[in-house]
Amino acid sequence: MYIKDLAQAVDIPISTIRYYERKKLLTEEHFSRLDNNYRIYNEQAVERLQLIRAGQQAGITLSEMQAYIDDWEDNNLTDDDKRMFFNAKLAEIEDRLLGLQQVREYVLSKLEHLDNEDTQLAFNHPCEDIK
Amino acid sequence: MYIKDLAQAVDIPISTIRYYERKKLLTEEHFSRLDNNYRIYNEQAVERLQLIRAGQQAGITLSEMQAYIDDWEDNNLTDDDKRMFFNAKLAEIEDRLLGLQQVREYVLSKLEHLDNEDTQLAFNHPCEDIK
DNA sequence: GTAAAGTATGAACTATAGTTTAATGTCAAC
DNA sequence: GTTGACATTAAACTATAGTTCATACTTTAC
Numbered sequence: 001m002y003i004k005d006l007a008q009a010v011d012i013p014i015s016t017i018r019y020y021e022r023k024k025l026l027t028e029e030h031f032s033r034l035d036n037n038y039r040i041y042n043e044q045a046v047e048r049l050q051l052i053r054a055g056q057q058a059g060i061t062l063s064e065m066q067a068y069i070d071d072w073e074d075n076n077l078t079d080d081d082k083r084m085f086f087n088a089k090l091a092e093i094e095d096r097l098l099g100l101q102q103v104r105e106y107v108l109s110k111l112e113h114l115d116n117e118d119t120q121l122a123f124n125h126p127c128e129d130i131k
Numbered sequence: 132m133y134i135k136d137l138a139q140a141v142d143i144p145i146s147t148i149r150y151y152e153r154k155k156l157l158t159e160e161h162f163s164r165l166d167n168n169y170r171i172y173n174e175q176a177v178e179r180l181q182l183i184r185a186g187q188q189a190g191i192t193l194s195e196m197q198a199y200i201d202d203w204e205d206n207n208l209t210d211d212d213k214r215m216f217f218n219a220k221l222a223e224i225e226d227r228l229l230g231l232q233q234v235r236e237y238v239l240s241k242l243e244h245l246d247n248e249d250t251q252l253a254f255n256h257p258c259e260d261i262k
Numbered sequence: 263g264t265a266a267a268g269t270a271t272g273a274a275c276t277a278t279a280g281t282t283t284a285a286t287g288t289c290a291a292c
Numbered sequence: 293g294t295t296g297a298c299a300t301t302a303a304a305c306t307a308t309a310g311t312t313c314a315t316a317c318t319t320t321a322c
Contacts, residue, residue, distance in 0.1 A: 004298070015281055018301095023279090036288055038299055051237070057230020062279070079245055086242045093235045100231065103189040104224045111217045114210055135268070146311055149270090154309090167318055169269055193309070 001041040010049040017049070023062055025052060025069070059096055132172040141180040148180070154193055156183060156200070190223055 007014045020026050030045035055065050071077060071085055138145045151157050161176035186196050199216065202208050208216075 002298080013281080014299095016279085019280060036299075038288085054230045054233045054237075056279095057227050058234045059227070059231070060234065063277095083242065083245055086238050086245070089238050090235065090242070093231060093238065097228065097231050097235070099188050100224060100228055103185060104221065104228070106185060107189065107217050107221050107224065111214060111221070114214055114217070133268080144311080145269090147309085150310060167269080169318080187309095194307095 001045070003039050003041065006041045006045055006049070009046055010053070012049055012053070020049070020052065020062075024066060025062065058093065132176070134170055134172065137172045137176055137180070140177055141184070143180055143184070151180070151183065151193075155197055156193060189220060190227060191220065 001009070003014050003017060006012075007017060017026070026045060026048060030048055031039045031041040034040055052062070052065060056062075060068075068085075068089065071082075077085070132140070134145050134148060137143075138148060148157065157176060157179060161179055162170045162172040165171055183193070183196060187193075191199070203213075
């Protein structure tokens with residue numbers, strides 16, 4: 001899979017794919033080189049890029065992801081280290097999920113308020129300020 | 132309320148508060164000046180900063196917020212405009228929630244993998260659900 | 263009345279996440 | 293054998309969201 005094909009497969013610009021490689025988020029495991037020096041990517045590359053995008057959606061930065069991947073792939077860690085690491089990450093994720101859900105409620109309430117406004121406008125009620 | 136008090140009230144650095152002012156996210160409506168040129172903030176400032184933080188949680192950039200607040204306060208937006216804006220934001224939030232849940236599943240699967248390893252190694256109890 | 267703490271300003275600096283550019287190499291088609 | 297589409301690199305550039313710095317003025321504490 002040439003870089004162009006990978007870019008199309010995951011809908012990420014070629015320049016960004018090379019940037020991720022510079023940032024060590026893509027390594028030798030994700031591609032090899034042809035004689036002409038062109039990169040040839042494998043399926044792991046697709047998965048890694050999808051994981052990066054999922055992580056970004058979740059508000060995890062590239063360096064956080066990098067650190068996480070490093071820690072995972074470093075076998076200096078005992079199972080307990082790993083468990084602690086993942087439990088910590090999980091707690092962070094749960095926190096973020098909660099926050100995000102709150103913001104969703106907030107946005108939803110604004111939408112409802114707008115809809116109520118419509119019904120109320122007919123009766124000329126004064127509109128209170130939104131939050 | 133001096134800038135220090137505001138900073139404490141909303142847990143945002145003083146430098147960031149001044150930065151938001153530079154970015155026009157805080158205006159004359161949110162503070163006045165003493166004779167010595169010190170800013171004195173009002174409750175609206177607290178609310179505005181909380182709104183900014185909530186917006187950021189929802190993935191709204193400062194310039195988006197700036198444009199949105201301007202339009203909102205100039206009454207340039209119809210209710211349908213507002214509805215469309217919030218619906219778009221809602222879709223983005225749902226996206227982020229999905230991404231976050233994917234990452235949680237991924238982390239959970241890693242933890243389960245570790246625990247299964249343990250079960251085989253040490254006859255440990257199966258792992259109860261975390262969180 | 264001097265030092266420490268707080269406030270002000272503008273400008274430079276930082277980090278993150280890329281994008282763009284320039285210069286060059288490769289390959290397939292005509 | 294030249295054109296065009298693709299590939300390579302390093303380096304410069306951009307935008308966002310701040311932070312830090314240098315310098316200076318004000319207020320509070322001792």
